[in-house]
Amino acid sequence: MLEPLEKFDINFTLNGELVSANVAVRQHLTDFLREDMELKGTHLGCEHGICGACTVMLDGEPVRGCLVLAVQVDGRHVETIEGAVSSGRVAPLVDAFQVRNAGQCGFCSPAMILTAAQLLKHVPNPTRQEVREYISGNYCRCTGYEAIVDAVLIAAASHAGNTVLPTK
């Protein structure tokens, strides 16, 4: 019978850089990113896959970092808020969130922006309802949803060169 593995070697791309690491097999991706990779922009709110504060991009799709084991990213591409900000791809959203004051304590914000960016990638001009539905997996306990939805729509409108916000 094989002894259970305690550690596992992984190679993956993190924010565009190749990374090799020896990770504990039980460690989830967010703990690995925060503790081993020192990327503190990914937050832990519940570690139950509920709050969405730990959202990161895995091969271009948003995932809950607390529900993915670090070993699962072997050979794959991970992008955190740090990478998305550095590349400039979420700049219109950050601008819109700032102008609309769509953040209070800020704990949910980086993950909220990654999720919103994914929506705008697939649906460049969403309705309010579509925005609400898409960010429903990201909790904002300061309950600033109205401003957050506005900000996503502002970002969408600025991209389309349109400054009129949809109301429904």
Next chain:
Amino acid sequence: MEKNQTDLQMVRGKVGDSVPRRELRRLLEGKGCYVDDIVMPRMAHAVFVRSPYAHANIKRIDTSLAQSSPGVLHVATGADIAKLCLPYLGTLSHLAGMQSVPQFPLAIDRARWNGEPVVAVVAQSRALAEDAAALVEIDWEELVAVVDEETALDKETPLIHPELGSNLCWERSVQSETVDGVFASADVVVEATFITSRHTHVTLEPRSILASFNSSDRQLTAWQSTQVPHMMHWVLAHHFSLPEANVRVIAPDVGGSFGLKIHVYGDEMATVALSIMLGRPIKFVADRLESFMSDFHARGHRVKARMAVSKAGNIQGIEMDDLQSLGPFASYPRGGLTKDVRCSIWWVQHMVSIAIEGARELSFRTKACTANTAQSVTPSPAWSLRAWSIARRRQLRWTLQKSGN
């Protein structure tokens, strides 16, 4: 970025305009700094073994297996922590008759709510500390739990603190002299009972503290997710018997508070004690499950209200009887009753009577009882009165119409 700065300058100074927050951008971009983001040399991590019972005697604690678990630096019981931290009492001196008992950071001999911290385990990582915490053996003797405020004050209900002789924490009664007469002679008396469920605040960032005690110069620095760093400065200095000049409390970015992070919590005090004990930085970040068990609750009220009304539809008198459970200890250092006090003062001043259409005969009773529920703080129950008066107005109108008046 430059364009943004210009935009900011342009909007500033326009009264009524929305002004973007300067610090928001770094929070949005994941460059904030919350307590758990701070890492220090020689930093270790604390986790807590919590009571699985609402009320139980602690017969025996065996930490030997936990002590020898990989990465473990220290295991401390309530008695160990109590040697370093003066107990705290959540009663308020201006509230005559309010009673509670001194509280220690970790339970000693008896646990009084499900989730009360009992044993602290310090290890090189949170994961290793959790492994070791699972190896702490505690022999429990389960006791009858008092969880219903309706029966908490009955004679046959067990006492949570026998030395107090009662489960009553505080009581206040205010009434005008002729209120009974008004109810006796009223054309219509309507009654309603309002029950509001307990809830907790659920900040997205859980409670967190990083305590660093430098044993060489006896300086204590605490990075704490708190609303009240100045209060905590005094609390830590006083309860750890340090000069205030030796204590510094830093509230970095805080991921939501909502009134939750305004109280003194045993696990956070124990984390400070452990830092003093071990002379190295100790971090404690609550996980979500222990947040639900150990964070303060709010709102749990049972309000019975009566209203005396004339056939003309005038409200002549109001009675309100508010009952709530505060958990096993009055919260420290605010007591958890300030809103109720304010409410009763409002009654005395007849401010509420003005708000509710001229009633002049009033009775207000509030009772806060001790129970084996999580510690709680309370909002004013006045809202229920207001909501009630509006809701009942319609029913009353209907009743009066039906009776032909």
